[in-house]
Amino acid sequence: MASGTALIYDEEMTSHKLLWDDPICDIEVPERLSASYEQLQFYHLVERCVHVPAREGTEEEILLVHSSEHLEVAKSTQTMDEEELKRVSGNYDAFFFHPNTYRCASLAVGATLQLVDSVMLGKVCNGMALVRPPGHHSQRNAANGFCLFNNVAIAAEYAKLKYGLQRILIVDWDVHHGQGTQYIFEEDPSVLYFSWHRYEHQEFWPSLKESDYDAVGLGRGKGFNINLPWNKVGMGNSDYLAAFFHVLLPMAFEFDPELVLVSSGYDSGIGDPEGQMNATPEVFAHLTHLLMQLANGKLCVILEGGYHLKSLSESVCMTVKTLLRDPIPQVTGEMAPCLSAIESIQNVRAAHKPYWKWLMYEDTSFLHNLSTKSHLPKKTNTNPSTDHEDKITNDNEAAKVERFLELHMRNILFPVPPIRTATTQSKASAYLLPAPVCVVKEMDKNEVEALASDFYADLVKEDKTLHSLCSMLAILDKILKKEVCNGIVDSPTASASVGVALRYSVHFGFQRVLCVFVGDMQIIPNTEDGKVLVINICEKEQSGKTSSKHFISLNWKEDADRSDFFSAVLGFILPVAYSYQPDLIVIAVGPNRSIGISGISLLFGLLQGLAESRILAVIEDTDLNLIQNVAKALAGASVSHSGAYVPPTQEKVHKMKILKDQLQQDWKMLQCSVKDGI
Ligand code: X5A
Numbered sequence: 114m115a116s117g118t119a120l121i122y123d124e125e126m127t128s129h130k131l132l133w134d135d136p137i138c139d140i141e142v143p144e145r146l147s148a149s150y151e152q153l154q155f156y157h158l159v160e161r162c163v164h165v166p167a168r169e170g171t172e173e174e175i176l177l178v179h180s181s182e183h184l185e186v187a188k189s190t191q192t193m194d195e196e197e198l199k200r201v202s203g204n205y206d207a208f209f210f211h212p213n214t215y216r217c218a219s220l221a222v223g224a225t226l227q228l229v230d231s232v233m234l235g236k237v238c239n240g241m242a243l244v245r246p247p248g249h250h251s252q253r254n255a256a257n258g259f260c261l262f263n264n265v266a267i268a269a270e271y272a273k274l275k276y277g278l279q280r281i282l283i284v285d286w287d288v289h290h291g292q293g294t295q296y297i298f299e300e301d302p303s304v305l306y307f308s309w310h311r312y313e314h315q316e317f318w319p320s321l322k323e324s325d326y327d328a329v330g331l332g333r334g335k336g337f338n339i340n341l342p343w344n345k346v347g348m349g350n351s352d353y354l355a356a357f358f359h360v361l362l363p364m365a366f367e368f369d370p371e372l373v374l375v376s377s378g379y380d381s382g383i384g385d386p387e388g389q390m391n392a393t394p395e396v397f398a399h400l401t402h403l404l405m406q407l408a409n410g411k412l413c414v415i416l417e418g419g420y421h422l423k424s425l426s427e428s429v430c431m432t433v434k435t436l437l438r439d440p441i442p443q444v445t446g447e448m449a450p451c452l453s454a455i456e457s458i459q460n461v462r463a464a465h466k467p468y469w470k471w472l473m474y475e476d477t478s479f480l481h482n483l484s485t486k487s488h489l490p491k492k493t494n495t496n497p498s499t500d501h502e503d504k505i506t507n508d509n510e511a512a513k514v515e516r517f518l519e520l521h522m523r524n525i526l527f528p529v530p531p532i533r534t535a536t537t538q539s540k541a542s543a544y545l546l547p548a549p550v551c552v553v554k555e556m557d558k559n560e561v562e563a564l565a566s567d568f569y570a571d572l573v574k575e576d577k578t579l580h581s582l583c584s585m586l587a588i589l590d591k592i593l594k595k596e597v598c599n600g601i602v603d604s605p606t607a608s609a610s611v612g613v614a615l616r617y618s619v620h621f622g623f624q625r626v627l628c629v630f631v632g633d634m635q636i637i638p639n640t641e642d643g644k645v646l647v648i649n650i651c652e653k654e655q656s657g658k659t660s661s662k663h664f665i666s667l668n669w670k671e672d673a674d675r676s677d678f679f680s681a682v683l684g685f686i687l688p689v690a691y692s693y694q695p696d697l698i699v700i701a702v703g704p705n706r707s708i709g710i711s712g713i714s715l716l717f718g719l720l721q722g723l724a725e726s727r728i729l730a731v732i733e734d735t736d737l738n739l740i741q742n743v744a745k746a747l748a749g750a751s752v753s754h755s756g757a758y759v760p761p762t763q764e765k766v767h768k769m770k771i772l773k774d775q776l777q778q779d780w781k782m783l784q785c786s787v788k789d790g791i
């Protein structure tokens with residue numbers, strides 16, 4: 114299996130620059146690229162990546178998407194003087210030509226294709242291309258919005274042609290609508306295009322009707338264009354994550370792409386003068402990590418916008434760090450999407466209901482009279498949002514953001530534990546090697562007694578329990594001391610082990626431990642102080658135990674070969690987990706589990722986005738295939754889920770709805786519609 118992360122950067126792409134005064138275009142500066150690269154150097158990320166050289170895109174490649182007229186105009190600018198360049202630039206909405214623009218745009222195309230080749234040929238698993246000019250506004254026959262050639266669209270056509278791909282997902286997290294990309298793939302069911310964008314009821318550039326949520330694609334492409342318009346500025350981490358949980362990810366898993374391309378604009382990040390949003394750099398680590406669960410990890414990230422140099426470069430670093438599989442910093446801020454975001458999410462879900470099986474039984478309906486619709490004429494640099502308190506409204510505040518980010522990054526970044534996964538001499542260890550694994554010596558019984566006698570006396574009734582505690586505690590101790598990131602232990606008495614693990618972690622000082630039980634478990638830990646949140650996934654309802662804020666019972670039974678658990682992971686477990694913000698996760702897989710291996714692998718893969726990726730897996734199931742898959746997921750390998758997604762039955766959707774209604778006041782990331790419960 115491929116490993117490694119490609120990084121593509123060519124200094125020559127900094128030569129494209131604005132030669133005259135133009136207040137609209139003057140933010141698209143060469144320093145965007147050099148500052149990003151320098152910050153990657155500062156964090157020592159460059160040397161950890163596989164350096165892949167850029168190349169020029171060929172005319173044939175550019176013509177995969179663009180007209181020959183457009184190509185000829187672009188080529189002709191190479192020999193123009195400033196006056197002529199200015200005149201040609203004036204033919205487009207927000208574009209400038211420089212004599213070296215054609216060369217740079219051609220390198221941007223070629224760099225993107227080099228990245229696609231590296232990933233598709235298995236030289237690396239994923240990667241990022243730092244390119245200028247950007248691409249997603251560019252259309253078949255026109256430059257637009259700082260974009261000359263549509264790098265990502267060309268890459269998608271190229272991948273279809275060269276590698277015979279049938280399903281490609283494009284995720285456009287730039288704050289502007291990539292209308293160029295939408296036009297190119299509108300009728301194409303083989304490319305699923307997702308874009309969120311600042312929209313403000315069509316008042317924000319490019320102010321198009323077709324950027325709204327009801328533009329779902331045309332003809333055979335119906336259902337394969339997803340627009341999530343933001344009608345307010347100030348959207349933040351929880352709004353972006355809610356969009357992924359409740360819109361993009363379920364669609365993406367049902368679509369089951371063979372390759373994921375990201376139109377990666379960071380103007381959706383805090384401090385950006387265009388976006389006026391509030392998302393902090395670590396959210397891009399989470400978005401990246403979530404997308405790494407698709408297409409067997411084949412993820413190509415291509416730079417688009419991003420105009421606040423500090424915000425841009427820190428966000429680029431968070432993205433690359435995540436591609437390299439470093440543990441992920443906790444996302445900061447209150448985990449609750451704002452009302453306006455929920456309204457947008459509700460509307461796009463309603464618009465797509467006819468096209469996606471997972472939405473079939475969801476009771477989605479349009480929200481036409483948007484409560485947040487502004488009737489005021491738009492003024493720039495005002496404060497239109499009432500949902501968000503600390504947004505960036507002027508240059509002075511943009512400088513404040515710079516200082517904020519300096520401090521913020523120091524607070525959230527932490528040293529990566531030297532070893533990723535710990536295990537004891539066990540079934541799991543064989544599968545982990547030669548990954549960076551530490552095989553831990555069991556604690557001896559006296560040590561365990563000294564360490565944990567306060568916690569386990571009532572749980573330990575047999576010698577075999579004590580024995581498995583020795584292994585578990587040795588590993589947990591290394592996780593708590595940050596010597597390793599995660600660990601896996603097989604235990605004949607998983608519930609007792611978990612009971613002790615939870616008490617030990619809380620005793621150690623952890624404030625929020627998320628504990629997921631899969632299968633039959635006997636001992637249900639005490640959750641009363643809120644320091645433990647239990648999600649119990651079992652076949653039958655536990656007698657006398659109904660769900661409450663910190664004990665959630667999800668009755669779920671999969672039919673053979675039907676992984677309908679995916680929708681519960683994406684739409685329920687993940688939102689609850691992100692709302693809780695755990696600092697440690699314990700996952701126990703017991704006997705008689707009602708969930709298949711792909712569901713469990715997905716759970717392990719996704720939950721690594723939380724708790725700085727600190728996970729203890731306690732496995733009682735003796736299925737070697739299961740142990741191997743969990744070990745792989747913990748070691749950071751991308752697990753293939755292809756073809757595994759099956760939408761849940763009506764009965765299960767109904768069951769989940771009842772739980773959601775009951776819990777969405779406590780765990781606000783569950784909210785995805787306005788009429789129930791808000
Ligand atoms: C790539 C990108 C923005 C164009 C804004 C024009 N373009 N007002 O972010």
Ligand code: ZN
Pocket residue numbers: 287288289378380417418419
């Ligand atoms: Zn943009």
